[in-house]
Amino acid sequence: QTGSANTNPSDSADDEYITSVSIGTPAQVLPLDFDTGSSDLWVFSSETPKSSASGHVTYSPSKSSTAKKLSGSTWSIEYGDKSSSSGDVYTDVVTIGGFSVKTQAVESATKVSTQFVQDTVISGLVGLGFDIGNQVSPRPQKTWFSNAASSLAEPLFTADLRHQETGSYNFGFIDTSLAKGTIGYTPADGSEGYWGFTATGYSVGGAKLNRNSITGIADTGTTLLLLPDNIVDAYYNNVESAQYDDSQEGVVFDCDEDLPSFSFGVGGQTITISGDLLNLTPIEEGSSTCFGGLQSSSDIGINIFGDVALKAALVVFDLGNERLGWAQK
């Protein structure tokens, strides 16, 4: 068995990617953010305060004949961007891309932080990280993918995120036609709940790859490519108008400046992110100053290969072999 779901950028800056997920009987379809950087499936629901839920599609367990309360279970989560949510837990049927998990833990939000309240295009997250990262107490629950893995043709999924285009999450199979290059594999470390890996080096503007290894995570739920200061500086030293903008909390530059590409080595392959993909968006509607897709990871303590990097590749999240595959797109 397999599954295949389309995913779409939420806005003109590719801030996040929205995938439709069907929950309950009859189906309640919610727009969710698939996040390989976390391990909880949570949703805005009939239990979310009305003022917070305004504008969001919500899940109502009371309207699903297959919903069951997981009595005594609660959850609470805080993300790297300081957003947070918490609540209680139901089990219900959850279908993604045509593949159904009958008894999936669906974490219902009774509290959501302002960032989520304001982001009305998503109704929650689908964690695609490792089960060890699940935040349900007293008994942690499995992710949708973990529940599905043993029934899928292969225990893996792929992410094909695109700039201002429809992409896909495929479960149980690899559509190699989505990639231009060969898929290079490297070991994945799931011990922290993330899809951790080590890139073998980097280069700016098509120069030869240096051999500085970079340990980080492949995170579909983070917009940016977040790397150490020395790499960020090496890149923006090639961007004449680049400067750090305190109010934006990041490097900005003239929108009309041509940006160099950025490459990193992984699994024996070189993944090159085009300059265009590294110019994320004007800092404000109509501004001629743009915000960089590559920013510093130095104050978060972990390197994150977020959507800016993932957009350049077909990425294979191979649970069965505990490895990550990367192919140039």
Ligand SMILES: NCc1ccc(-c2ccco2)nc1
């Ligand atoms: N990396 C996980 C994640 C995903 C989305 C969000 C978010 C906050 C407000 C809107 O969206 N926060 C964290």
